Amino acid sequence: MTERIPREGTASTGREQADPQPVPPPLARLPRTRNWSPVRAVTRRLNPDGSQRMEAPAGPRRSAVVDCALYLDGRRQGGDCGYAEALAEARRAENGFVWLGLHEPELAEMTEIAATYGLHELAVEDAVKAHQRPKLERFGEVSFLVLRTARYCQHTELTEKTDVVETGQVMLFIGPHFLISVRHGDACRLAPVREELEARRELLLHGPWAVAYAITDRVVDLYLEVSDQLEDDMDVLETEVFGRQASGRIQRIYQMKRELVEFKRAVMPLQRPLLALTAQMNREVPKEVRRYFRDVQDHLSRTVEQVNSYDDLLNSILQARLAQVTVDQNNDMRKIAAWAAIAAVWTAIAGIYGMNFEFMPELKIVYGYPVVLALMLTISLTLYRWFRRNDWL
Numbered sequence: 001m002t003e004r005i006p007r008e009g010t011a012s013t014g015r016e017q018a019d020p021q022p023v024p025p026p027l028a029r030l031p032r033t034r035n036w037s038p039v040r041a042v043t044r045r046l047n048p049d050g051s052q053r054m055e056a057p058a059g060p061r062r063s064a065v066v067d068c069a070l071y072l073d074g075r076r077q078g079g080d081c082g083y084a085e086a087l088a089e090a091r092r093a094e095n096g097f098v099w100l101g102l103h104e105p106e107l108a109e110m111t112e113i114a115a116t117y118g119l120h121e122l123a124v125e126d127a128v129k130a131h132q133r134p135k136l137e138r139f140g141e142v143s144f145l146v147l148r149t150a151r152y153c154q155h156t157e158l159t160e161k162t163d164v165v166e167t168g169q170v171m172l173f174i175g176p177h178f179l180i181s182v183r184h185g186d187a188c189r190l191a192p193v194r195e196e197l198e199a200r201r202e203l204l205l206h207g208p209w210a211v212a213y214a215i216t217d218r219v220v221d222l223y224l225e226v227s228d229q230l231e232d233d234m235d236v237l238e239t240e241v242f243g244r245q246a247s248g249r250i251q252r253i254y255q256m257k258r259e260l261v262e263f264k265r266a267v268m269p270l271q272r273p274l275l276a277l278t279a280q281m282n283r284e285v286p287k288e289v290r291r292y293f294r295d296v297q298d299h300l301s302r303t304v305e306q307v308n309s310y311d312d313l314l315n316s317i318l319q320a321r322l323a324q325v326t327v328d329q330n331n332d333m334r335k336i337a338a339w340a341a342i343a344a345v346w347t348a349i350a351g352i353y354g355m356n357f358e359f360m361p362e363l364k365i366v367y368g369y370p371v372v373l374a375l376m377l378t379i380s381l382t383l384y385r386w387f388r389r390n391d392w393l
Contacts, residue, residue, distance in 0.1 A: 064106065066183075067099070069099050070086040070097075072093050072095065073205065076198055101180075105127070113180070120139035123173065132146045133269045135269070144172070150222055150267075151187040158255075164230070164256065166186075177208070187222070217292070220299045223266070224299060226263060227307065237317055250321055250322070263307060271297075277293045
């Protein structure tokens, strides 16, 4: 007879204790796919008698996974798969990679993905917070590229509260067998980029860096569109300020200045990361892809030149409008001073005759009062004509 060992924390008795019911294994992690619905997820609990009961989660959990695609030899593979299974398949293949698209992920989900793909915690934190300048960093075999996206906001009239440029961010984790795109905001949607890229198999054969090029090219193309639209707004402001009937409000010019500064924060810092990607010493980026990145750099340089010219023009418009306001104020002050001088004639003469002295000129003359009135009117008309001749009135 086999001796039974009492469970820890209970006293040994003469009777044989019944074997406790085995605890069922925890529910296996569901693979994360683009069709996975977190609402169907449940939790296994144990009743006091040892039986299982199913509990629904406290609330629905939104999945940040927009699309997860496996590419082998430049072609997307059919079917849905979790990002872990897709990465394992890509590593087994000779020429395969995974493009995992995320939209505003939460820290918990991003942490699970980072554990699967081997992402650095500092880069993961930056991807979740999404308040970064354009930059390129290297964490082992994974490159972390940050892009600021921009989109022009259509409006019928430019006011001091009009939003002209909407900005967002796209973060890219580029590894040997994967690319993870993390998008914040709706300034640049990546679904059209995926569709266009999947039609160019020869480009997809270059791996994850080809996807990084396509996304960067899309972001910079949006810069050019925003720049062209800003030119129209600048023409409107310039016409209002320098036109025959100048009516441009300084608040509108200042609002345009703020929107242009926001756009510059997205465009200007991207020059250094693109310079690093196109450098000859960069061995992580394939040679053919570096040529594509040089084309993107040329487009970015054009945008930078336009933004700098808009900034200078806007400063000139603002200074011109301030000068116009100063001139208008000086004209108003001259008009006020001219009318005050005319009124001072009447006030001075009336004040003198209001002192009630006994010996004063024209007091005993019958027509003295009309003569004094005529004298005051003559002086006033003379001053009025002199001020008009000198453009004071």
